[in-house]
Amino acid sequence: MSWPSAVPGNPFHVPGRPHWRCIRCGNEWPCPTAKTELLTGYRGMKLSLSMLLASQWVDCLNDLCALNPSKGETPSTRDLYERFFNWAELGVPD
Numbered sequence: 001m002s003w004p005s006a007v008p009g010n011p012f013h014v015p016g017r018p019h020w021r022c023i024r025c026g027n028e029w030p031c032p033t034a035k036t037e038l039l040t041g042y043r044g045m046k047l048s049l050s051m052l053l054a055s056q057w058v059d060c061l062n063d064l065c066a067l068n069p070s071k072g073e074t075p076s077t078r079d080l081y082e083r084f085f086n087w088a089e090l091g092v093p094d
C-alpha cells in the first residue's frame, strides 16, 4: 500500500504536519477512519503496518516537541504510543 500524500484536496485521512491532525476530518491522527483504512490496507501485513506506525510515531513526537517546546504542553511518549499503537492489535496474528 502506498502512503497517500497530504496535499490540498486529498480525500484521504492522512496526518497534517506539524500538528498531526487529520487533514480530512480534523481529529487527532490516526483518526477512526484512518485506523480502519490502515487495518484494511495492511491486512496480512502487520509487520509493515508496525513499521509505518513507528515511523509516523517518531515524526509526530518530533513535530509536537518542536511545536510545543514546553514539556507540559507536549503529549507524553506513553500517550503517543497508545494513540499510535494500541488500536492496531499488532501482536495479534491476522
Ligand SMILES: [Zn+2]
Residues within 6 Å of the ligand: 013, 014, 022, 023, 024, 025, 026, 027, 031, 032, 033, 034
Ligand atoms: Zn480523518
